[in-house]
Amino acid sequence: MTRRAGDGVPPQEQVSGPHGDVDVPEAVRSRGRSRRNFAGARPVMGDVARLAGVSKQTVSRVLNDNPSVRPETREVVLTAMRTLGYRPSRSARSLASGRTRMLGVISFDAARFGPASILTAINSAAQDAGYLVSSIALDTADRATVVRAVDTLSAEGADGVIAIAPQRWVGRALAEARLDTPLMVLENDLGKDASFVTADNAAGARKATEHLLDLGHATVHHVAGPTGWLSADHRVAAWRTTLETAGAAVPEPLIGDWSADSGYELGRRLAADPDVTAVFASNDQMALGVLRALHESGRRVPDDVSVVGYDDIPEAAHLLPPLTTVRTDFPEIGTRSLRLLLSQLDGPPEPPVDRVVPVELIVRRSTGPAPSGRAPAAGHG
Amino acid sequence: MTRRAGDGVPPQEQVSGPHGDVDVPEAVRSRGRSRRNFAGARPVMGDVARLAGVSKQTVSRVLNDNPSVRPETREVVLTAMRTLGYRPSRSARSLASGRTRMLGVISFDAARFGPASILTAINSAAQDAGYLVSSIALDTADRATVVRAVDTLSAEGADGVIAIAPQRWVGRALAEARLDTPLMVLENDLGKDASFVTADNAAGARKATEHLLDLGHATVHHVAGPTGWLSADHRVAAWRTTLETAGAAVPEPLIGDWSADSGYELGRRLAADPDVTAVFASNDQMALGVLRALHESGRRVPDDVSVVGYDDIPEAAHLLPPLTTVRTDFPEIGTRSLRLLLSQLDGPPEPPVDRVVPVELIVRRSTGPAPSGRAPAAGHG
DNA sequence: CACCATGATGTTACCGGTAACTCACAGGCG
DNA sequence: CGCCTGTGAGTTACCGGTAACATCATGGTG
Structure with missing residues (x-):
């Protein structure tokens, strides 16, 4: 008897009393046994057909926007559907149509x-x-x-x-x-x-890297996502290519696990190296970790080190400093x-x-010109 | 003829040619006309029954763990199902069972x-x-x-x-x-x-507020979520009650829209008021905005102002400073x-x-004792 | 005016399962 | 030894739709 959940719900409990079967539980029970439906039972296509005075198939045609139904007929059927509050059953439909x-x-x-x-x-x-x-x-x-x-x-x-x-x-x-x-x-x-x-990971990584090179940084260090992740690998590749094309040195990428924790770990290593002036992290979380590590080491961003993230999470615009990043249009x-x-x-x-899908570089305040003294082509583009 | 996607897919083609009715249309067409299924067609219960030498109903019983099936019979049926790679159709099942x-x-x-x-x-x-x-x-x-x-x-x-x-x-x-x-x-x-x-919003807000009071802050300012949001309203109420219970002044809550932007706006107002030493924001994003506003105004966190957020988003632990917040177990x-x-x-x-669902206060570094000079009950708790 | 194409609708079978009922057969009991 | 009971399985009808085919006016044509 638990055929349809709610079938046997005591009518008076149902908040706004949609089912009109106030005191005829028999009617509900008899459903499925007799051919006629009673008020309260979910109407089926046959009910609509009967009320509209047409065949089931015609109702089905109306439902499926079949052009070969006369407009007046369609109207009659639609009215009947509305009157009954008819909703087609997905199960039945799927079963029949495949x-x-x-x-x-x-x-x-x-x-x-x-x-x-x-x-x-x-x-x-x-x-x-x-x-x-x-x-x-x-x-x-x-x-x-x-x-x-x-x-x-x-x-x-x-x-x-x-x-x-x-x-x-x-x-x-x-x-x-x-x-x-x-x-x-x-x-x-x-x-x-x-x-x-x-997403166009290659373009994103290239833009980020070029942005930093354009700012005069000798090279760009990379905090990568784990190997085996397509996006991480593509970004590493594009970052490397961009550096090579620009004739810049290619430092060994540091491999994180996308988490801010890993970014923090790796960021501490980067912070310890005075040669590091530009970091491109493969997502914003890791960039966040890097920011924190740099901060704790007393290296200022972007004065001493520039940082670029990836993804443009909603928080990125409000980090300290607001993070330059690559926006992916998810x-x-x-x-x-x-x-x-x-x-x-x-x-x-x-x-x-x-x-x-193309990506976009969002320049904020975490990137700036390379610290003077080591910039080979400072501050142009 | 497009009854079931892939019905007639020649197994070897599978991947790139979804509708593989290349040169055996007869086999495909005959499906649904003849009773027998051909290789490649999705097996149905009848096929299993035939192979197992039982009736459809018995297969159904096995499928539904009906106890009145002899173990040996069950085994035979299960084997047949496995052989054929049978999967019951959800549509049919739903239709029949409701x-x-x-x-x-x-x-x-x-x-x-x-x-x-x-x-x-x-x-x-x-x-x-x-x-x-x-x-x-x-x-x-x-x-x-x-x-x-x-x-x-x-x-x-x-x-x-x-x-x-x-x-x-x-x-x-x-x-x-x-x-x-x-x-x-x-x-x-x-x-x-x-x-x-x-989630237990009231408890969360109370814990956050008490934490700040315990640190000796005279009162706690609140950056609330928009009115009409249950969680925002409950947190405001609990924050207010907690302050009142402690006999602290109840400043007017500032109402944000959950975004870091709004937190930043409101944070600037708070930063301008030297009396503000403790802020409880109704989510971490707004807290982030507040942190930034305070930072830009030169007010140090937590030395000058303590900040508590809400939610414990993954980034919270790595903000500058790491954010004290209420963790909701989503x-x-x-x-x-x-x-x-x-x-x-x-x-x-x-x-x-x-x-x-209970919540938990996660104490990090964005909260600290009230600045000396204005602490009525400094540093106990 | 008979003929056939066309449009609008009805009929019938079927999709792949499940529920309820039926049936055959074995064992317990008077 | 006949009857009742219970177990394991089969039969039949049905869930609520859709597809294919049948039917039946209608109307343009030769």
């Missing part, structure tokens, strides 16, 4: 700013497109878990899946989990095995990937939209 | 640290319980949107709904939206109209609410679990 209008999203570290922003954007955009989003947040990061998540979503009948997969191995695991629906991978690059969308990543996925769902793959 | 095993979550500001953490926790916990989570992220905050979201989730057949509703009016809107499934409201208080879970809010909701789903409401 499409669930449900998208799956797999994300890692979903509480962090970047992923959370992407997730939110996907959610909003999907809602606008009439899709529901089922998300699976993964914390433990082992291969089996990833495969299982994909499997779950696939079994649930997701029409498509978006995975926010910042680590390389996750991308590979995703590629292996053979999925019978379109897959879109974010912050990763599966070659031609799947569609992907990513929402854009989300919406763009959703658009791409949806375009895959109906019709053949569209012409390649731009899968690389 | 339960979707899907939970809806409505959230505001889902990219912010608190909501995102709660969301993630709910997600993980739901997954463990075998539920899928469909989330709707709301940005525009008008009543109609809220009602529509609830409506959507309800129509989608969610077995239950959790709403992260930090503002009072949202709670009311939720209560009005007639919902035929259990509703759980977070960070809000609907009286007895719905279940809720919330994940706990998420998991607890999920537990409560699930317990409502099966069986009658359980004895009231504790719906108020």
Whole structure:
């Protein structure tokens, strides 16, 4: 008897008393046994059809905007739907049509700013497109878990899946989990095995590095994210290339784990080296740690050392000093990937939209000209 | 013919060609016409039954752990399922059983640290319980949107709904939206109209205020969140009560909008007043703004002014100086609410679990003894 | 005016499961 | 030895929609 939750709720308890079955619990119970529905039971397509004096199929046509329904008929049906407060059942619809209008999203570290922003954007955009989003947040990061998540979503009948997969191995695991629906991978690059969308990490790192070089710093030290993270690796590569192109020395990058703690640790090392005048950290948290380490060592920012972060978290503008950083348009990543996925769902793959989202350098006060005395090309651009 | 995406996918093609009906359209077409399934088609319960030599119903029983299946039979069926790689269809299951095993979550500001953490926790916990989570992220905050979201989730057949509703009016809107499934409201208080879970805002504000009073500050200034936000209002009330109880003066609270910007604005006002020695901000972002304003005015923290934040965002420990703050256990809010909701789903409401999640004061370096000369009860506690 | 294309709607079967009922068979009991 | 009971499995109907096909006016054409 627990068919639909709430079916048997004592009517008087239900706040605003939507169900009119005041004292006829029998009516409720008889539902499912007799063909007729009673007030209070969720109306189904047949009820609408009966009230409108048409067949079920016509109601279905109205629901799906089928053009071959006469306008007057459509109106009658719509009125009946409104009168009854009819809502189609997604389960039934999915079962019959084979499409669930449900998208799956797999994300890692979903509480962090970047992923959370992407997730939110996907959610909003999907809602606008009439899709529901089922998300699976993964914390433990082992291969089996990833495969299982994909499997779950696939079994649930997701029409498509978006995975926010910042680590390389996750991308590979995703590629292996053979999925019978379109897959879109974010912050990763599966070659031609799947569609992907990513921020332009290379450009971001290049801009940050060039900005510091332009300020006259002899070279730029780098606090990198952990190896194996696509974004970290791409940024390291671009940072290195930029330095080489400029003919600057390439110091060994210091590898952190994205946390402010690790930034602090590494920052202390950098602070101890008087030659260090410019630091580019691969995210704002680590930059924050670096700032603190520098501060504690008595090295002033930006007078003695310039610091650039990455991501532009909301706090960045108010750090001491306000942090120069590379802004990633996370929402854009989300919406763009959703658009791409949806375009895959109906019709053949569209012409390649731009899968690389541009980034922007936000200059604030944590960067400044290299301290005089060691600037080879001080203060131009 | 596009019934199920990937139905006819030749296994070897899988990845890049979603609709692989290249040259075996007959096989694909015959599906749904003939009773037999072909390799590549998603196996259904009937296939398992045939392979296992039992009836569909028996397979269903195995699937649902029905005790009246002989162990040997169960084994045979399970083997058949494994062989075929069978996964039950959620749509069909929902349609027949009336339960979707899907939970809806409505959230505001889902990219912010608190909501995102709660969301993630709910997600993980739901997954463990075998539920899928469909989330709707709301940005525009008008009543109609809220009602529509609830409506959507309800129509989608969610077995239950959790709403992260930090503002009072949202709670009311939720209560009005007639919902035929259990509703759980977070960070809000609907009286007895719905279940809720919330952090202990009063205790947090009290702890923060007492901490500052104990340090010898004559009184504590408050940078509040916007009126109408439950947490903001509760914190203001508790802050006021605590001051009154201690016999301290109660300055007019300054009202911000949670952003660091607003904290900065208000912080400048506070910095200009030499009587201000202790500030309690209703979240860490605003505290950050206050810190910056104080810094720019040359007032040292904590020597001249002590600052306490709220939330303990990951960055708090590395601000300059590291921020004393009240830690809210967001994940706990998420998991607890999920537990409560699930317990409502099966069986009658359980004895009231504790719906108020405790908070913890994290003392770091942004607070210190009141500057000498004006401390009425300096340095005990 | 018969003929066929067309548009609007109804009929029937089916999607993939579950609920309720039925049935065959074994053992306990009078 | 016949009847009752209970266990394990099968049958049938049904959930609420959609697809494919059938039906039936209507109207333009030759």
